[in-house]
Amino acid sequence: MPPENVPELTHFQDGLPRMVDVTDKVPTTRTATAEGWVRLPPEARAALEAGTNPKGDPLTVARLAGLAGSKRTADLVLLCHPVPVTGADVRVSLEEAGVRIEATVRTTAPTGVEMEALTAVTIAALNVYDMLKAASKAIEITGVRLLAKTGGKSGEYRAKV
Known part of the structure; x- marks a missing residue:
């Protein structure tokens, strides 16, 4: 039994x-x-912007990589359950601050898909880096976070803007 005020560990x-x-x-x-x-x-x-990247279009590759990454999360996150991804959208856009990646993942399962959405974003970002690294090694991946979730025992969550 854990000491008072210390939560019981669920994954140990x-x-x-x-x-x-x-x-x-x-x-x-x-x-x-x-x-x-x-x-x-x-x-x-x-x-x-000039379309002169020798490897091709990083944004299209990132979209595909994010979709694939969402379905492979349980292979990468050790204690994550494999869940049936019933839908996934990965949006990649060039904005003033850089490339913004947003992924929404859906399932009908007994556990959530937060890790799948985070993995989709991370894998997409890594592919942008890989596609553009010949132009610069100073590319940074940053700001990966959960924006929202629905369903399950813990209910809804929305990140503060």
Whole structure:
């Protein structure tokens, strides 16, 4: 029994890691939206805007990579349950501050898809970096965060702007 005011660890039992059993949880519709940014130094931004990047279009590749990443989350996040991704949208846009990536993932499962949305954003961002690294190694991935979630026992969440 944990000391008073210390929560019981859900992913560790007797000091060992474990996957939480969600067998008896009722599947519900769940969604999660995450965002992240890829900050571009001037030379990388210029290559992207001019369409002179030798590897091709980083934004299209990022969209595809994010979609694929959302479906592979359980392979990358060790104690994450594999969930059926029933829908995913990855939006990638060039903005003044850099490349903004937003991903929304949906499922009908007994556990949420926050990790899938965060993974989609992160994998998309890594692909932007990979596609533009010949133009600059000073590209930064930043600001990856959960924006919103719905469904499940904990209910709705919206990040503060």
